[in-house]
Amino acid sequence: MAPEGQWVLMATGRSPTNIAVIKYWGKRDEALILPVNDSISVTLDPDHLSATTTVAVSPSFPSDRMWLNGKVSNSLSFDSPPLQSPLRLLSCLMIREEIALSGGRFQSCLREIRKRACDFEDEKQGIKIKKEDWENLHVHIASYNNFPTAAGLASSAAGFACLVNHVSEHINYYLNTAAVFTLAKLMNVKEDYGQLSSIARQGSGSACRSIYGGFVKWCMGKKDDGSDSIAVQLADEAHWNDLVIIIAVVSSKQKETSSTSGMKDSVETSPLLQYRAQTVVPSRVLKMEEAIKNRDFASFAKLTCADSNQFHAVAYTFDAGPNAVMIAPNRKTATVLLKKLLYYFPPQDKDLSSYLVGDKSILSDAGLHSMEDVEALPAPPEMKTPDQKFEGDVSYFICSRLGTGPKVVAEESEALIDSVTGLPKGV
Ligand code: DP6
Numbered sequence: 138m139a140p141e142g143q144w145v146l147m148a149t150g151r152s153p154t155n156i157a158v159i160k161y162w163g164k165r166d167e168a169l170i171l172p173v174n175d176s177i178s179v180t181l182d183p184d185h186l187s188a189t190t191t192v193a194v195s196p197s198f199p200s201d202r203m204w205l206n207g208k209v210s211n212s213l214s215f216d217s218p219p220l221q222s223p224l225r226l227l228s229c230l231m232i233r234e235e236i237a238l239s240g241g242r243f244q245s246c247l248r249e250i251r252k253r254a255c256d257f258e259d260e261k262q263g264i265k266i267k268k269e270d271w272e273n274l275h276v277h278i279a280s281y282n283n284f285p286t287a288a289g290l291a292s293s294a295a296g297f298a299c300l301v302n303h304v305s306e307h308i309n310y311y312l313n314t315a316a317v318f319t320l321a322k323l324m325n326v327k328e329d330y331g332q333l334s335s336i337a338r339q340g341s342g343s344a345c346r347s348i349y350g351g352f353v354k355w356c357m358g359k360k361d362d363g364s365d366s367i368a369v370q371l372a373d374e375a376h377w378n379d380l381v382i383i384i385a386v387v388s389s390k391q392k393e394t395s396s397t398s399g400m401k402d403s404v405e406t407s408p409l410l411q412y413r414a415q416t417v418v419p420s421r422v423l424k425m426e427e428a429i430k431n432r433d434f435a436s437f438a439k440l441t442c443a444d445s446n447q448f449h450a451v452a453y454t455f456d457a458g459p460n461a462v463m464i465a466p467n468r469k470t471a472t473v474l475l476k477k478l479l480y481y482f483p484p485q486d487k488d489l490s491s492y493l494v495g496d497k498s499i500l501s502d503a504g505l506h507s508m509e510d511v512e513a514l515p516a517p518p519e520m521k522t523p524d525q526k527f528e529g530d531v532s533y534f535i536c537s538r539l540g541t542g543p544k545v546v547a548e549e550s551e552a553l554i555d556s557v558t559g560l561p562k563g564v
Pocket of ligand 1: 156157159160161162170176340341342343344396397398
């Protein structure tokens with residue numbers, strides 16, 4: 138039995154990211170993060186892109202603290218600039234300085250979870266926490282993202298900034314959904330996943346869709362208190378498991394505007410946004426649900442691309458950043474696409490294995506075993522100008538597929554926090 142006040146109680150969870158095929162853009166309530174339209178996303182395989190988060194509580198913790206990728210984050214909150222700005226996030230990951238975890242969005246999530254916390258007892262460890270006691274226990278959160286870090290990228294800071302840009306929109310929900318999910322497990326919250334999604338939503342809107350695997354709809358809801366603005370699963374990842382997702386992380390200059398402020402500006406200045414939300418999206422959402430149900434790739438691609446009426450062998454979509462997300466209907470098409478992509482965008486440093494991350498087996502499926510194979514690729518038939526190549530424009534590609542929602546990680550060895558010190562392992 139742990140001595141009075143000396144125990145540390147922990148839980149670890151892993152949460153995926155999602156890519157919207159019908160986008161969330163614009164809020165009707167900034168504080169509660171209520172959207173102006175429904176949105177639909179696909180959840181990516183957590184083996185390729187996910188956040189693992191360990192949360193801990195102890196009577197000996199004097200304040201809430203958070204660490205990212207093992208390093209102390211000094212200014213982290215779910216709505217503060219660091220997570221919105223690629224360069225500041227970069228420094229957040231690389232510099233070990235610490236300030237309080239005080240962001241309004243983070244505190245909203247924590248408050249909502251604490252409100253729903255239940256009595257907890259672990260007789261073996263001699264830990265007994267009553268519902269009302271959770272209010273007085275501070276949390277330590279350590280989170281690790283499995284996407285390539287600066288070291289894994291082995292390229293310039295610009296390259297890493299691109300990576301961060303790719304995930305800057307997503308890192309909120311990586312961390313946020315992982316933290317909300319894991320805190321809820323730790324605090325014995327009995328709410329269903331829909332309710333958890335409405336808490337995750339208050340950290341970052343798009344985050345709420347990561348609470349489920351497969352195809353997920355975030356229903357905008359009608360109520361002022363946001364209680365009906367929740368995620369629902371349209372179909373699980375097994376429903377349409379031949380889809381292949383390829384993300385091109387590009388090397389161009391990074392955008393400076395976050396989604397949060399970008400969408401605020403759109404709501405305030407664009408009459409088209411109202412039209413989109415009220416007229417365009419509702420019918421698109423219905424059609425998308427039908428396309429997903431019927432595994433109708435032509436309609437899925439058409440709706441995802443939305444503005445294009447060309448032949449859709451592949452669907453593509455962009456978030457607020459410049460990185461392209463391409464969805465192929467099956468592996469065969471994905472290999473054809475990959476060969477074209479690698480023809481046009483060969484790796485600058487000739488290292489094929491770090492140029493494609495995630496599901497690397499797509500390379501051998503495409504018959505690409507070495508850089509010689511890439512260099513020997515024939516020019517795609519549609520190419521008009523000879524030798525039209527853009528070496529260095531793409532930092533790297535990620536190949537993924539549909540995946541599951543968040544999961545508890547039971548193995549003690551995978552916990553990021555030391556169960557005795559309550560601090561991240563290795564810090
Ligand atoms: C472009 O969820 O990052 O990815 O709710 O203000 O945190 P906040 O915004 P955020 O918005 C990202 C929107 C998007 C499209 C989408 O995922 O639907």
